[in-house]
Amino acid sequence: MRTCLIVDDSRVIRKVARRILEDLGFDVAEAADGAEALAWCRSTMPDVVLLDWNMPVMNGLEFLRGLRMEPGGQDPKVIFCTVENEVSAIREALESGADEYIMKPFDSEIVAAKFAQAGLA
Amino acid sequence: MKPEDRELVAQLCAARSGQKVDPAKDYLLETRLGPVARREGFDSIGDLMAGLRARREDRLIWAIVEAMAAGDTSFFRDRAAFDYFRDVLAPELAHRRKDQPIRIWSAACGTGQEIHSLAMLVDDMAGQWPEARFELFGSDLSERALEKAQTGLYTQFEVQRGLPIRSLVRHFEKVDEMWAISPQIRQAIRWRRLNLIGDMSRVRGFDLVFCRNVIGSMIEPAQRQVVENLAAALNPGGKVLFGSGEDPVAGAEPLVPVDDAPGLYALRSADRAAA
Structure with a gap:
């Protein structure tokens, strides 16, 4: 089963996303910030990361840049899932190595569509 | 009720x-x-x-x-059809109609997502065949749907259904809480209100017609009328793409399926010869 790491400081968002991703057939893990997520990836590299932007300790963009420097860190698909919805922010995420981008609020249909676009259908 | x-x-x-x-x-x-x-x-x-x-x-x-x-629609709905257009149909048309415009019609375009998706693909491919000239048309029964389509304005929810993020960034601008498709894409499309079972005697000269998720919800006489109207609107060698699972041909209609391409139909040989 493919694994998805949900990285978001909101427990509610992680819970909602977990339900959607489990329905899509993913084995789900959770992290509450970028640092926790990076530690998780160093021990077990997931197939995909659903990533919030604004988080304490280490934000999503810092995590993404760090992940892509790790051995095997180029492999996971990274899908941002954030309230940041300006074109400049989206461009910055893509230039830093994001594969897709979800603008909150989201629902199961949007998540499924974005995962399909990232080749994870 | x-x-x-x-x-x-x-x-x-x-x-x-x-x-x-x-x-x-x-x-x-x-x-x-x-x-x-x-x-x-x-x-x-x-x-x-x-x-x-x-x-x-x-x-x-x-x-x-x-x-x-009014039907449900989204950008790049049933993505395989757009991949087939990009990889097979568009190159074939660009090669075959070197000196003539390539006319593509979204026959029930609703609020515009299908024809805008095609326009984005055509724009993305522009460098591959600099001499090819694509002309894009969108028509729908609904005046209200066409009005929205022509504005090229979509909600955040609409642009997240089917539109890859790189296409959003390349072809849209954020305007307040809406997303506006670029003037270049918007101006590449001509629009018209059209009833597919009505008089279409002046609708002619198309090389490819997208008519997906339309005839499946029609009564049989109307299906036949639409198939006849679309066939008459085709240039020699033209094709119609119906939705997956929509089978318009139940006998001697003027369109026949194209092998190995789900939903794709071409004029029967006799019609081609007569055209």
Whole structure:
């Protein structure tokens, strides 16, 4: 089963996303910030990361840049899932190595569509 | 809704647009007709129907028929069709029609997501065949849908359904809380209100027609009329792409399926020779 790491400081968002991703057939893990997520990836590299932007300790963009420097860190698909919805922010995420981008609020249909676009259908 | 009102709506839809409406689907009818009643100044759908019976006003009839015809749509809906266009149909057309415009028509374009998706693909491919000149057309039964399509303005929810993020960044600008497709894409498309079972004698010269998720919800005589109209609108060698699972050919119709391409139909050889 493919694994998805949900990285978001909101427990509610992680819970909602977990339900959607489990329905899509993913084995789900959770992290509450970028640092926790990076530690998780160093021990077990997931197939995909659903990533919030604004988080304490280490934000999503810092995590993404760090992940892509790790051995095997180029492999996971990274899908941002954030309230940041300006074109400049989206461009910055893509230039830093994001594969897709979800603008909150989201629902199961949007998540499924974005995962399909990232080749994870 | 009263059973006789539901029956009347079903009859009007069949007669005006060829659409098959199941009068038993009370919820669907009420969902679609509630906004029409409000827009037209009626207190309820019952009042709307009473007004319709009293006045038999053409404008009101069309408001109801158009509301019932509105379908679900999204950017790059059924992505495989767009991949096939990009990888097979567009290169073939660019090669075959070197000195002539390549005319592509989204025959029931709704709020524009399908034809805008095609326009984005054409724009992305522009460098591959600098000499190819694509002309894009969108038509729909619904004036309201066409008005929205022509604005090129979509909500955040709409642009997240089917549109890859790189296409969003490349072809859209954020305007307040909406997303506006670039003027270059918007201006590449010509629009027209068109009833596919109506008089289409002046609709001619197309190389590729997208007519997906339309005929599957039509009564059989209307299906045949649409197939005949679309076939007549094709250039020699032209093709029609129907939705997956929509089979328009039940005998001697003028279109035949193209092997190995789900939903793709071409003129029968005899029609091609006569064209």
